Amino acid sequence: MWGDPSVPFYKLVREAKERKFKVVATLQALHFQSMETPYGVDKREYRLLKEVLPHLDALPVFSDGTRQAVIKAFPEYEDKLTVLRHGVQVYPAEISQDEAKKRFLENLINQANISEVQEEEIKSLYEIFFSNKTVLVGSFGFITEDRDPLSVFQLRERLQKKLPEHKVIGIYIGIIQKRADKPRTETLPLLNQLKSIHDGSYNLFYEEYIPDEVLPFAFRALDFTVIWYQKATQSGRMAFAQGTGTCVVGRDIEGVGETLALAGLPAAKTLDELAEKIERLVLEPERREEIERQGLDYANRFSFEVQAQKHLLIQQAVCSGRQLPVLDSMLTGF
Secondary structure, three states: OOOOOOHHHHHHHHHHHHOOOOOEOOOOOOOOOOOOOOOOOOHHHHHHHHHHHHHOOEEEEOOHHHHHHHHHHOHHHHHHEEEOOOOEOOOOOOOOHHHHHHHHHHHHHHOOOOOHHHHHHHHHHHHHHOOOOEEEEEEEOOOOOOOOOHHHHHHHHHHHHHOOOOEEEEEEEEOOOOEOOEOHHHOHHHHHHHHHHOOOOOEEEEEOOOOOOOHHHHHHHOOEEEEOOOOOOOOHHHHHHHOOOOEEEEEOOHHHHHHHHHHOOOEEOOHHHHHHHHHHHHHOHHHHHHHHHHHHHHHHHOEHHHHHHHHHHHHHHHHHOOOOOOOOOOOOOO
16 A cells, blocks of 8 residues: 555555545554655655545544644645544453453463463562552553564663652563564564563563453553554554553654543653653552543543444545534644
8 A cells, every 4th residue: 555656555546436436545654743745744645645635535534633734735635634533442441450460460370472480470570560569561562663662661760760669660562573574583683672671570571462352451450551652653552552441651743642642641752751740640649540530531532432433424424425524623723
């Protein structure tokens, strides 16, 4: 789809129009803070949009920032744009954090493909995980430079200095994604770096895939889920985490930053700034509970069920020739 030129996608859209179909496309990876163009989208996105926008009946985008960037680049197609935010899978909120920790740790000890030494390390830390003087920060997912898993441990170190009365544990669990366009060897230096950071006490890294049925408990077990991508537009992993009740914190960048702000969750430009915000939440438990409630409110507001109904509203507008509905935009006056 993102090829140069993007022949397959363009052909698909053009063929649909030739057959008199209505065409709606959601391009999930559109930037709005890129320096590659004056508009905020990057060059390959600009080329693709230039090719396909004339043939689309609607282009839902995930954020206000993206909508504004596309309008800046192609003002003649403003009427084809509407904001439809990334849906959130909401999980049962009645599962307590302690119960989530039990299920998560039991899976690591009994089911995960980790060494006996690592199993013993987890067992030795088991009670510490449940202490109110322990702060657990981390994330899970594929190991890539863009996702910057090292940031979890860099943040942990900063937090430990700010919270000497607490034990701050950083944890990252993930594997290198199998990709046809990128050999595994390119990511091995990062993997080896993560392995070298693991000390079995404060910094925990496991090269392991977390099963889908365990992942909600893994996120809920964390005190703070860290989303610190180097290059990101939107994050499906962040949306997944939001639905579990964990307190998501992250980098103020593109759609990730817009989502965190909209959900009332901590976002920052630097790890030092983020560490300061987390420190305040650790020392003010009532404030942290309020932040977590705000996060769940966002998750329910933009749940998969709610967002699916909005897709139908777009379909109805396109098929009837009406103006697209204003769905999730937080901006006024357009």
